[in-house]
Amino acid sequence: MRKLGLVPKLIIAIILGIIIGNILPAGGVRIFVTFNSIFSNFLDFAIPFIIIGFVVAGIADLGQGAGKLLGITTAISYGSTLIAGFLAYLVSTSIFPKFIHTANALSNAANPEDKLLEPFFVVEIPPLMNVMTALVIAFLLGLGIAAIKGKTLYNASVEFQQIMEKTISRVIIPLLPFHILGIFANMTYAGEVARILSVFWKVFLIVLATHFTIIIIQFLIASAIGKKSFPKMIRNQIPGYLTAIGTQSSAATIPVNLEVAEKNGVSQGIREFVIPLCATIHLSGSAITLTSCAIAVMMLNGMPFTFSQMFGFIAMLGITMVAAPGVPGGAVMAALGVIQSILHFNDAQIALMIALYITQDSFGTACNISGDNAIAVIMDTIHKPSKKI
Template sequence: MQEKKKKLGLLPRLIIAIVLGIVFGAYMPEVVVRSLATFNGIFGNFLGFVIPLIIVGFVAPGIGDLGNNAGKILFLTVVIAYVSTLISGTVAYTVDTAIFPRIIQEGSMLASATNPEEALLAPYFKIDMPPLMGVMSALLIAFILGIGMAVINSKSLNSVMHEFQSIIEKLISAVIIPLLPVHICGIFANMTHAGEVQTIMSVFLKVYVVIIALHIVIILFQYTVAGAVAKVNPFKAIKNMIPAYLTAIGTQSSAATIPVTLRQTLENKVSPRVAQFVIPLCATIHLSGSTITLTSCAIAVMMLHGMQFSFASMFPFIIMLGITMVAAPGVPGGAVMAALGVLESMLHFDPNMLTLMIALYLAQDSFGTACNITGDGAIALLVDKMTGSSSTSTSSTTTSSTTTTSEAYTH
């Protein structure tokens, strides 16, 4: 039998798309670049139409699911995960505003606007796709449905919303993600034609270095706090979580990494009862790494476009990120897809800026995911200590628990 050919991953496809976009913009005739710009206009409008559906499809079932559980462990886990997300975003903002002005020239992407010969090419035609509702309307509907399902314990509506979520996840994985490289190719072709690509490429690498450094800092902070409360060595606890971190880099999915995250959390002497509850829950509600990345990328894109921002405008954005990314799907890029509505409504990003955000985020998605799931282990340590659960268990119990949960969460 012939072995199945391994599919090219999303990151390699994005890199190829960027390279092709630069080549097309530099060497292809204007008709090619403008044709790609036409596709970008149609795809961008479709993305705008889908954003409210993504918000309803992700947020409503995510909030509804939280209501299916009760008790001290649920409350502590949700509160700690959300506080961790807020701290991560706030730290990112503080560091970014101190470093980015030194490495990013503000308003550098507006330079082409003053030179008509190097302006971005307009599409041949446009197809309007007005969304069914505004972003804020979608958020309100999602909150009302999610909280309502939790309060009345509606199994039928919960089932409908989960099926709707599956449709949206399929739309992202089968339509949006496959077409995304073409969209990004078109964006980079147009930027190359307008003379903007040198600015973008020089900024990309610098921003990534800052983001990954912030991931490391927040992991050290999480385990320092958890270690102090649970009275464990934070560096030993981090060392035990390295296999989960590396697995997340490969899978780009918190959900797919759950079996390994759980196994390594149990190695940190967290009781099986707490670990088996906290780790799967945090895989959907704890997104510290993603928040760092989205906050940093948003600030970088705003600076490139000469947009003004402050902590007063960014902190509400960080607050909403922690809510809108709840239950982001297991497909690569789920977090940024869920955040598009907030970027559009609160930070006033246009379609080109949203696409740039997607490209920036997806290029390092695996590292953000790795930061997320590594932090889940720290939360489990905190919850285990604060609920007074037993932190000792026999080797056989740990092995059995890990095997059972691994089977349950393997996709």
């Protein structure tokens, strides 16, 4: 089991959860529900610290870059993330209603928690602060450290980020399959799982198609601005794309992506600055996946949402996920605070969101890093026009 990746483990957990929910009596399923309750409370406790850990160091890092180059790269990256999120919103709201019937969701699952089993006992782990407080503290510290170039606080923020990365990779991610198993066992016992699974695979295909669409748009723009061959840029990107699928980490894909940028004719100074930076701040694939999955979960549960609500959600994603894509599953963990505060998801909905996201995480990461090379070509053209490739 240790050699299996996270996605196979989650698939096994979903299958086992369905089997357990069908064969065990209520008392047996409640054992898993009790674990879910404890894990969810721990997750709620950890979310503010995850936000602070990622956002403070991420913003502080942005302040130590190369002035104008940093500003332009950050603006393009954030703009690309917003465009990707709004593309996902348009696609999801146009296509999802064709197979997620909100009327049925409202009648069958207006309050799905009423059908779910309760844990044997509850261990309360109250968070030390709420999500908005954590976000304000993170912005204040990150911008402050960047402004005063504070080495002590910067080093502390980086070390705290490493602690939260270890918490995610050593505690939350390993326990996540058991959490998903319990959620699906409970939903199966409550008779809700068939409706959920009938939607999962369709959402996956639509998200994947949206990823490819934004990659094509990014490379068309880059090839036009940089006067480079679009087909050749796409071919050059294939090794980076496949590496990201295998590693589920933008950071781990940086060496391969640097080689791709070199093949695209991007000058050494630009590629060595832009590619590592964009691996941290450019999140178009993650924005597509999170936006699409959030809308799918809300439609499944008959939750109303507005454009202004989703606008705020997408805008905050580009900030709260800074530095998170370097950790497999990190983007959705960093976004949980925004999901709770803006979309008001409960524990069961958050678990569904995590399951939906992580099964597509590697493709979102591959989309992120592909866009990084499009941005590198654009930045190289702005600062030093390159020869055609």
